[in-house]
Amino acid sequence: MNNKHVKFSYSQAIQLANWSIDIFxxxxxxxxxxxxxxxxxxxEEIIPRLFKPHKKTILHYYLEYVDGFVEHDLRSTLKNLSISEYESYIYYEIKFIEGAGIDLSDVDLDFEAISNCNHCKxxxxxxxxxxxIDTIHGIQEEIKPIAINSSFHLLMLNKSFLRDFHEEIANHLVDEKEDLNVDYPEGFKKGxxxxxxRWPAWLKKGLFYRDNGVCVVCRCDMTGVINRGGDFEIDHIVPISNYGSNDPSNLQILCKDCNLKKLNKSSLISVYSVPLWNI
Ligand SMILES: [Zn+2]
Ligand SMILES: [Zn+2]
Incomplete structure (x- = not known):
């Protein structure tokens, strides 16, 4: 397998993203x-990652954490269901797993027999x-990273969630009793x-594609397709002056003009999503 390409399971992603938003x-x-x-x-793990952008973002940590709390045990889920409810639940679970690229088409379960014997086991x-069920539990464990990665892709598009998420992290930084400058002088100022x-190339590229090469404020095109591609700047959704971090999920792209305007009023949080198309 070409390891540059990963599998996505958007069905699972929606579920995990939904839980994550709900809990948040x-x-x-x-x-x-x-x-x-x-x-x-x-x-302890997150703070040292706030000042330097990492591919595994704080959002990944959060999704992993949420995923760890959610009930994956099918046996306990099925406990209160009738056999016919079992059947539809299992097919729903199969569809989820197939969404991650795992073929379960030759699974043949005889629910009628299970119903007749009253699930004698x-x-x-x-x-x-x-x-x-054991096989499914094994697969669920195996495809966890797929669910987390897909969910990350969905939530990375949700700018208002990203803003709220990073505002919350910022609030915790404000409340942090310890002077982080002592332990991490390379990453934190006093206070x-x-x-x-400095932004690495992979990050610039990722944000540029996420925002479709369009300035998130004035929507000018920076791809060079419509006009000459301008340089873009990377902007903090929650500004550093408001304790925003350099985590990739706190970043978006701006054109030079908009970035200059924003610098003057850096407490401004502008959150826009660039649509793929409008109806
Ligand atoms: Zn039986
Ligand atoms: Zn602009």
Whole structure:
């Protein structure tokens, strides 16, 4: 397999993205935790990644964390379902897994027999079924990175979520008692704001494609297709002056003019999404 190409499972991505948004905005615990737990538990790992852009972003960490909390155990999900509900649930699960490029087309489960024996768990059909559940659990573990990566791609398009996510991280940085400049003088100024960074080529390219080569504020084309491609600048969605980080998920592209205008009022958070097409 060409390792430059990864598989996506958007069906799984939607589910994980939905949970992640749900947990993020909910003040009550969802699936047993609130967003603050994520920060408290992982901040030692996350803080050193806030000043230098990494391909594995803070958003990836969050998605992994959410995924770890969500119930994947089919047996407990199926516990309260009738056999016919089992059947539709299992087919739904199969569709999810097939979305990640795994072929389950030769799976043949005899739900009628399982219904007749009242899921005795010892006849041939039941044993087949139990083995199948084990197989699914193994596959789920295997395709976790696919679900996380696909979910990342969806949420990277959701600028208002990215803004809120990074504002929340910024709030935690403000509250951080420790002087991060002591441990990370290369990354943090006194007062826990990150230092400016040079942007690697992979990051510029990724953001340019995500934003379709269009300035997110004035929408001028910077691809060179419509007019001469202008240089673009990388902009912090939550500005450094407001404790925004250099994490890739806190960045977007701007044309030079808009970046200059924004510098004067750097507390301004502009969040726009560039549509693929309008109806
Ligand atoms: Zn049976
Ligand atoms: Zn512009």
């Amino acid at each position: 905005y909910n003040e009550e615990a969802v699936h047993g935790f609130i967003f603050k737990d994520f920060w408290e538990e992982l901040k 010892s006849c041939i059909s039941c044993i087949q079924f139990e083995n199948f 826990n704001k990150v230092k400016r960074n």
